Amino acid sequence: MTADLVVVEDLQVHFPIRTGALLGRTTGAVRAVDGVSLSIRKGETLGLVGESGSGKTTTGRALLRLVEPTGGRVTFDGVDVLALRGEELRKLRRRMQMVFQDPYSSLNPRRNVANLVGEPLRVHGIASGRALDTRVTELLDLVGLPRNAGARYPHEFSGGQRQRIGLARAVALDPDLVVADEPVSALDVSIQAQILNLLGDLQQRLDLTYLFIAHDLAVVRHVADRIAVMYLGTIVELATAPALVGRPLHPYSRALLSAVPIPDPRVEAVRERIILRGDIPSPAAPPPGCRFHTRCPFRQATRCDTEIPALREVRPGHTVACHWAEEIEAGRIRPAQPAAALAADG
Amino acid sequence: MSSAAWTAWEGADPVRPPAGPLLSVRDLQVRFVTRDRTVHAVNGVSFDLDAGQTLGLVGESGSGKSVTSLALLGLLPRRTAQIPAGEVRFADEDLLHAPESRLRQVRGNDVAMVFQDPMTSLNPVLTVGRQLTETLRTHLAMDKQQARDAAADLLDRVGIPDPRRRLREYPHQFSGGMRQRVMIAMAIACRPRVLIADEPTTALDVTIQAQILELLRGLVETERMGLLLITHDLGVVAGVCERTAVMYAGRIVETGPTADLFARPRHPYTLGLLRSVPRLDAGSDLPLAPIPGSPRDLTDAPSACAFAPRCAYATDESRERLPVLTPVDGDRDHLVACWNPVSDAQRVSSA
């Protein structure tokens, strides 16, 4: 059993909703992250999946304190991250880095690549002059960019290459944790695999721990050791990747898995599809009780809409937040209506 | 769903099958010419689509999928786009040379289109009901009351709850998935015989994508529409389309029945795509095999195989001569444009 590098307990990030002429009055809150608990083990990749707006990015940013949590605890290597101020926080930040989804907007277009990759080293006063140049060259090699890339500008590179630049920046300070927020979502399919393989390489060579955020479950399944599923600001299920994909326990995880297209017509022709009704509710007004109850095909008359299900361990290492997980798995509770009858009955 | 309006709508002109394929595209070429450069976006694309058929057009960004579909309907920007060659026929009528007035009729009645971003095609200052009823009244000559009833029916058909109330709302009051449903409702309002859907679910979450794909599958079945589904997602094609065409650098490089094309990809690019996407149902121990390099820019007309610089199977011939779609092992249904198509033995040994 490896040690935890990051422990998150009951994390909350609520953004105030301001209205009125001067936007001065707070009339409510977007509960972007609303009670997230998880741990990331040293050297592992924890995948965080969920649909847009479920709070993945905000969770990642809150860990690094790029956004201030409004509640909860974050411990990094034994240190209480939320208590740190000033220089201490700056020091800790060197050990946690972020890679962003959009390789186009996350790089300053007016700086050349050597400058961009060397920036973290300069800012933290780690290297300058000749030593800086050497380190930048090393980093370019590491992420598979040609050495002459240093003198060129971001716009001269393709999306995949820009993501390599972003990675070189992220690993420049030799961090322990990298939060990769949708690092391949903006890339073409043929390029995604290049970057996924590079992420794997870097992890091995540099002993990195990853929080890998993505909406694409197939990608997450491929890279993650364990997977946490988010819905409306909370974690609904967390398990090893094979267990989560092979024996999902939460009704939302099941629906999500059944909705991921599989590039194989033989599989697509016979697989079970759970078509959820309706849309994800607004995180400004999450449903009471189980947040998924408005769309859940297994919803029961009791508890579901009144009582918030706790995240509990149902099997070793497999936690789920559903009142009826065991009954559903055993087949004692069946879905109300398997598939939404849409146009088919026209 | 048997209101009076619906019956009136059902009565709108009967569908007579044409002699040839419903939609036929031959050797279509499109280029964009501006002062400083020329982009050869589509370089000889051919395909057929029949009633009740689903054809998936897959390819990476910039491969020419959208330009192809816009060209079919005369929607390319007139100032920069040129169509130096090709033929587009709908029910045996030449569309490439049809006047704009006729094209407008075709777009309204026969060949409808759904785009990736519904907000760009919905008018933000008009209610959804107003936009739907106007389409119905213009194209199907309905009166106000008929149109309103038919519009509510349409929303109901695309799975929007409480349609009468929803008709009074504006597009921004709908979620992304709902807006896409509204777009589909508008597109099918006049019972088109062909629906072109360009990345209709790319901007949506997977559970919402599943809803929309289910809707499209149902519509093809009940309406016997031809569906041209454009996507970069091989999984979407595998779940929806009977036939698949793979595009690269403005050309179709492989086409055939979806089952066959996925089971026995013959073009190295198709094989490469299939091997580079992670599969949810495969173990993570299976390494991904990325396609090296990046797509070619389109400043020159192709004179060789555009995939050659990235291809492990390339020979001198690939670098010198343009391959055309040719039957695979005499199978006239499965075509590949490659000088060295991947054999079964090669596919197995390279895995």
Ligand SMILES: Nc1ncnc2c1ncn2[C@@H]1O[C@H](COP(=O)(O)OP(=O)(O)OP(=O)(O)O)[C@@H](O)[C@H]1O
């Ligand atoms: N109006 C235009 N002017 C100039 N070039 C254009 C124009 N529209 C498209 N192109 C170019 O034509 C090529 C094909 O573009 P197209 O939009 O058809 O690609 P696509 O396959 O639909 O890609 P995506 O998956 O990104 O939607 C690209 O190189 C593109 O930059």
Ligand SMILES: Nc1ncnc2c1ncn2[C@@H]1O[C@H](COP(=O)(O)OP(=O)(O)O)[C@@H](O)[C@H]1O
């Ligand atoms: N700075 C902010 N101010 C207000 N609301 C925000 C802010 N950042 C994110 N949100 C909201 O918080 C919710 C979760 O967002 P996010 O963490 O970006 O989700 P995800 O990454 O899962 O798509 C969304 O409803 C989003 O609109």
Ligand code: SF4
């Ligand atoms: S608690 Fe109830 S509503 Fe929530 S997921 Fe479980 S069965 Fe569904």
Ligand SMILES: [Mg+2]
């Ligand atoms: Mg995000």
Ligand SMILES: [Mg+2]
């Ligand atoms: Mg496009």
